[in-house]
Amino acid sequence: MIMQTPLERLRRKTLKLLQTLNTQYVLHWDWADDQQTAVNGTLTFTAQYLSAFQSRKAAHQQKWRTVCADVSERLCDFTDAGLNYWGIYYLRVRANTAQWFSSWTNISFCPDKEADLGPPSSVKLTSVKGDLEIVIADPLSSTNESMKTLAPDMHYRIQYWKKLEDYKFQNRQLSVYLGGFGFLEDVLRFFMLVVDASASNSPPFSIGTAMNREKAKVLKTKNNVVTLSELDGSTWYCVRVQSCCDFYNKTSVFSDTHCTRTEGQTPYWQIFLYFLLSLVLCFLLVLVWFCFYKVLKSLKSIFYPNVQLPAHIQELWSSDSEKPQLLPPDSPGSVCEHLDMISAEMDAVMDAQSLNSEDQDTSAPSRHGSGDSGFSSTEEDFSQHGAITDGQTDDVCKTNRRHTEELHDGTLCA
C-alpha cells in the first residue's frame, strides 16, 4: 500500500516521444534520476490510454486502459492496444516503486493526424519496350492491411531522373558526378575516381563536380502500376517513390532508388548482320537441296534405269547358259565364201582384153578346176582372169583353212 506521495520530489522530468509508422505506435520516455532522492527498490512504469471523449467525465469515472503494467524498459508499444485510427486518445505514463509513485505525464495522440506514413512496401522497376513500368505495393499496417483502407486519399509521388555516367574526362577536365548515394559514399567515390583518372590520364588536369542526375521529374498518382513514357531509348533512369496524404500534408520517406536501362532501337549493323546471316542460310539450304536432288537422281539412274536392254539379249543375260560366242569352234565350213560376180558389160570388156593378152595367157596353166563350182564355159575368158583371182583366193583359203586347223588343235581364243 502506498502511504505517501511526496509530489515535489517525485516530479521528475520525463521526456516523451512517440515513434509512429503506419499503425505502429511506440511511446518512449525518459526518466531523469534525481541524485537527491535515492531510489529504493526497482523502478517500474505503467502506461495507459483513454479515448478523449471520455475525458469530460469525472476523473473517477474515466476508464483508463492499461497497456503496459509495471514494465522496467522505458517504452510501451500501443500498436495492439486497439486504438482506433480516427479517434483522439490521451496516453499517460507514471513511474512507481514499492513505496511511491510519480504523477502522470499526459500526451494526446490522434493516429490519423500524427502517425507517420511509411513508404511503399516494395517498388519494382522493369523496362518494357522503351517505357518504364513501375509496380508499387502499398505500405502495410500492423495487421498487414493496405494503408489505403485507413487513408483512402493516400497517393504516391514518383521521382524519376536520367542517370549520368560516373565521370567524364574531356579537354583536360575531369567532371565527377556525385549525389544520390550519401555524403560519405560520395566523398569516397570522388577520391577513387580522381585517383583512377590520374592513373590513366597524366596530370595536370582540372577537376570539377556535378550532380549525378538531371533535374528529377515528379509524377503524382493513386495507381499501383504506372508506366513512364516518352523516355529516351538506351538510357539509364532511376526511380524512387514516396507515399503522401493531402489533408495533413503527410509525406513518407522515399523508398529505395531503383535504376534500369530503357530498351533502345536496334543498331543498323545488327540489322545488316541478321540480314546477311539469313542470306547465307538460304543459300546453304538451296545448295543442300540441290546436292540431295542430284544424288537421288544418280541413284535412281543406277538402280532404276530408263533404258532397257532388248528382250532376247536380256534373256540370254539373265539365263545361266554359256555366254554366246562370236566364233563357233566346230564350224565345218571355211569362213571364206566365193563370190560369183556375173555382169554382161564386164564380158565385153573382158573379150577385148583377152584378144590382146591371149598369147600371153595360153601358156599359163589353168587351175580353175580345183574347188570352184558353177563356172560356165561361156565365161572362159573371164574365168581365166577369174581363175587367177580364184587361184589367189584359193591360196588364201588354204592358208586360212590351215590356220583354222592349227587353231582347232589348241584352245580357241583364250
Added chain:
Amino acid sequence: MDFHRVAWLCTFFCFAQVWSLPTNCILRKDLMKKTCTFIETAGGLFPSQCLDEHVSISFPQNVFESSNTLQVTGVEKAVYQTLQNIDALFENYTVPDQWDEEKITDFRGIVYRQIEESKCIMSKSEAEENFPSREASLKVYFEAISSTLKEKDFSFCAWEIVRSEILRTLNFILKHNSDIMYESPQL
C-alpha cells in the same frame, strides 16, 4: 519609447492574428462516412419486434438545404451542430448492452474528434444570416428524439429508434451536403 512599444505590440498582434488562421475549418467527408459506418455496424438491422413501437419523428430537411450560395456557412454550422447534438445524446445517456461496445466507442471518438477539430466553423461569419432558424429546427428535432428515449424508459427499442434517426440524418447529410465537406482530390 511608448510609441516603440505600441508599434511592437501591434506587430505582435498582427502576426498572432495571421498565425491563428484556422486550417481545418472544414468538415471532412471521409470522417462523416466513417461515423455513419460505425453507428450502422454497432447494431444490426432495425429489429422487427420494435416495429410496433416505432414513432415517426419529423425530419427537419430544410435545416440542411440551402437555396443559394450565401447560405452555405449556415448549412455548415447546422451540420456541425448536429454532430454536437449527437455527441450530447450519447454523453448523457447510457447505450444498450446489445450494441457492440467497441463500435460505439469508435463512433463516439470520431464524433468527438470532428467536433474538436472543426470548432472554428461556429466562428465563421455568414454572408446571409440564416443559422438561428436552422438551429431552432435542429433543437426541436433532437428534443423529440430525447423525449422518445425518456418516454420509452431507455429501452432497447427506444435506442434502436434513435439509432435509425441518426442514420437517416447522417445519410441525408452525406447525400446532399457533400459540397460543403472536404473530399480528397481525384488524381
